[in-house]
Amino acid sequence: MTGAVAGVLYDGFAYGMLLFLLSVGLSVTLGTMNFVNLAHGSFAMVGGYVAVTLMNRLNWPFLAALPAAFVSAALISMVLERVLFRRFYRASDLDQCLLTIGIVFVSIASAAYLFGTQQEAVRIPDWLAGSYVVGAQTFGIYRLFLIVVALALAALLVGALEFTRFGAKVRAAVDNQRMARGLGVDVDRAFALTFALGGGLAGLGGALAIELVGLDHNFAFTYLIYVLIVVSVGGLGSIGGSFVAAALLGVSTVAGEYWAPQTGSFLIYFIMVAILAARPSGLFGKR
Amino acid sequence: MAGAAVGAQDLQAWLATRTRWRAVEIAFWLACLTPYVLAPDYLQLASQIAIAALFALSLDLVLGYAGLISLGHAAFFGLGAYTAGLLAANGWGEPLSGLAAAAVFTGACGFLVSFVVVRFRGLALIMITLGLAQMLESAANSANWLTGGADGLQGVAMQPLFGAFSFDLWGRTAYAYSLAVLFLVFLLVRRITNSPFGLSLRGIRENESRMTALGASNRAHLRKAFTLAAAIAGMAGALLTQTTQTASLQTLGFQKSADVLVMLVLGGAGRLYGGLLGALVYMIARDQFSDVDPQYWYFWIGLLLIAVMTFLPGGILGGLSRLLERRRSRAK
Numbered sequence: 224m225t226g227a228v229a230g231v232l233y234d235g236f237a238y239g240m241l242l243f244l245l246s247v248g249l250s251v252t253l254g255t256m257n258f259v260n261l262a263h264g265s266f267a268m269v270g271g272y273v274a275v276t277l278m279n280r281l282n283w284p285f286l287a288a289l290p291a292a293f294v295s296a297a298l299i300s301m302v303l304e305r306v307l308f309r310r311f312y313r314a315s316d317l318d319q320c321l322l323t324i325g326i327v328f329v330s331i332a333s334a335a336y337l338f339g340t341q342q343e344a345v346r347i348p349d350w351l352a353g354s355y356v357v358g359a360q361t362f363g364i365y366r367l368f369l370i371v372v373a374l375a376l377a378a379l380l381v382g383a384l385e386f387t388r389f390g391a392k393v394r395a396a397v398d399n400q401r402m403a404r405g406l407g408v409d410v411d412r413a414f415a416l417t418f419a420l421g422g423g424l425a426g427l428g429g430a431l432a433i434e435l436v437g438l439d440h441n442f443a444f445t446y447l448i449y450v451l452i453v454v455s456v457g458g459l460g461s462i463g464g465s466f467v468a469a470a471l472l473g474v475s476t477v478a479g480e481y482w483a484p485q486t487g488s489f490l491i492y493f494i495m496v497a498i499l500a501a502r503p504s505g506l507f508g509k510r
Numbered sequence: 511m512a513g514a515a516v517g518a519q520d521l522q523a524w525l526a527t528r529t530r531w532r533a534v535e536i537a538f539w540l541a542c543l544t545p546y547v548l549a550p551d552y553l554q555l556a557s558q559i560a561i562a563a564l565f566a567l568s569l570d571l572v573l574g575y576a577g578l579i580s581l582g583h584a585a586f587f588g589l590g591a592y593t594a595g596l597l598a599a600n601g602w603g604e605p606l607s608g609l610a611a612a613a614v615f616t617g618a619c620g621f622l623v624s625f626v627v628v629r630f631r632g633l634a635l636i637m638i639t640l641g642l643a644q645m646l647e648s649a650a651n652s653a654n655w656l657t658g659g660a661d662g663l664q665g666v667a668m669q670p671l672f673g674a675f676s677f678d679l680w681g682r683t684a685y686a687y688s689l690a691v692l693f694l695v696f697l698l699v700r701r702i703t704n705s706p707f708g709l710s711l712r713g714i715r716e717n718e719s720r721m722t723a724l725g726a727s728n729r730a731h732l733r734k735a736f737t738l739a740a741a742i743a744g745m746a747g748a749l750l751t752q753t754t755q756t757a758s759l760q761t762l763g764f765q766k767s768a769d770v771l772v773m774l775v776l777g778g779a780g781r782l783y784g785g786l787l788g789a790l791v792y793m794i795a796r797d798q799f800s801d802v803d804p805q806y807w808y809f810w811i812g813l814l815l816i817a818v819m820t821f822l823p824g825g826i827l828g829g830l831s832r833l834l835e836r837r838r839s840r841a842k
Contacts, residue, residue, distance in 0.1 A: 322819040328812025455637040489648040496641040503634035
């Protein structure tokens, strides 16, 4: 029993860390720029397909494909921010939702056109495959890799926002945009960079997700709901909040699949509604 | 809103002018009858459009007028669909009473849910409506014995409408039935939105705290609007079940909620006819594009959505009314 509990906690935490990578970018951009970007899952899908293409067709190694996924998703999100999103910073939540849902639709159809509708898979390097055994329980090595990457990135992000000049500018721009502009902070540039960073992280998450959950053209839609749950439960703009919410969601998803498969995803939504009903701004939300 | 300093008398007069029927409206409803002559092969599609329009009208009431964003409106559509379906599958195949039962049941569910929903705004509201609908969907999915699960509800047998008009393969009865229900509900919603209550809803949408300062009980108003919208969505779902004689889990799904939102916004939210027009454009476009290549239809609807949001905020009707205003001001 304890073995099963440990296994569920381990798998759940790893899944949670994947969700954290997928959603932390949205949490930051939503919290800082107040922009409801439902197309965040599309950035993750871009990263996933870039990784698949590089590894399966051009034979790139796994560790080289990951940064490429990050960069390409960051570039695409930067372009979209320049061309489209910037006009909508002052629009209502609903308008932002609908614009970005339009982008989700376009990205899903484009992915189906370019890559077909089958599930994609990648071959991870041998040192990440397999698992180690403790007692009667097996623990996948790839999941450990996911956890390490997510923890490192979380630390890096918090550090960058708290202790660097760039982070200070972003925080200033969020707290009081006019004041920050008055003091000579290039607010537009800070936002554009934040946005690119958030998109890139999603792309990285998308590339890392393939081994665990696969990748198909509906990825942007399927994971949109999970990403939104993490962001709203964790609280907007809170990296720590996203971390806790993602871990919670990951563990409860895996536990639900293991112990009560007949209830489906009922439990997850129930937990989300209960938390939001008690704390509408999320566990760690400020507003 | 027209003039800030109008008295009660002027307000009554203003509302009365809003209630008057315009020639365009009468032409629109007459045009709804033309499929019988012009496109008799497409009556089945026409009845689907009328049902989608009714659903969009219901969302318009909560979103367009009351300003509550819901990403889970399909929950009520699905509840209505399964209410009517279960009644018919268990021997109660009379359509009109089935429709009424669905309306009452979903209205009651909507009333209960409204106590939760009106307390939230913004992202929390979006996520709570979404979460509640997803909960219902996964509950319906696991309750195989009741809903038929992923296979859909089997054995829905409808009796003829008024005991005389049976639901035929071409959709002649289906379209007349759906259109009549749509029209009657539209009359009701039109009356309500042009009443002082409808004005209060718009007031809440525009500025909630000011409405509180004026002494309006916002939450009670919103609850009423939400309950009514739930009942209408349930009727739309019931119509779908009765005219197609099946009910599937898709009626409850997230996709359905997103679809109706897109329809409403394409047409123009908060304008009554917006949802109707949006449903018309959306359903016809889907029918046409799906014939060409069913997989890529979402590309076009996505592009359309981006274009409307970027260049035509307020949807098709919003764009039209701005065009008319510009012409009028130029004429002066």
